[in-house]
Amino acid sequence: NAGVTQTPKFRVLKTGQSMTLLCAQDMNHEYMYWYRQDPGMGLRLIHYSVGEGTTAKGEVPDGYNVSRLKKQNFLLGLESAAPSQTSVYFCASSYHPVGHIQNTGELFFGEGSRLTVL
């Protein structure tokens, strides 16, 4: 049962380098999300997608780009990494949107990607 898979799980970057985090889900979920988690801050939404080919900004989108070319994949890109982007990144997915009456509030998370920018 793969669920939500994130790659890579760890990465160290130098300031100014670029990289892409890949999220893949095998549950046929429409909705996918990228969060970052920092000490004392809780999880904050970076970008999300309500379906293949669509993306939208979340709470902290600056410095990140995303793409959802295939329903099962949601990519998070850092074009020019900065030390402030050192964080743990979580991808999540859900079948229904959180506001939907049939949604139980459950997001399925990947195991996280720990990124350090020096």
Next chain:
Amino acid sequence: RKEVEQDPGPFNVPEGATVAFNCTYSNSASQSFFWYRQDCRKEPKLLMSVYSSGNEDGRFTAQLNRASQYISLLIRDSKLSDSATYLCVVNLAGGTSYGKLTFGQGTILTVHP
């Protein structure tokens, strides 16, 4: 003021103890509420939803007080395996928050022998 606030703890309790966490939210139009659990260096997982009438799942009881804008989680007969961070999660109403949840910073619980 943060949209969702929790006491970060840590709460250190002995096995068998009862412990309660509170969480306050600022938007009175918030529609749905949840508790997630996150083990150390792991991903968050849904623990339980919080219903207006209160709900129980084994040793866990969740309550919602809309008038005071807070939710609570009560854990009875604590086990060592309950040690984790508990995240309060709120679904804010409104078109701009469609499909998104707001997470509190989490409350750390350590249960010791």
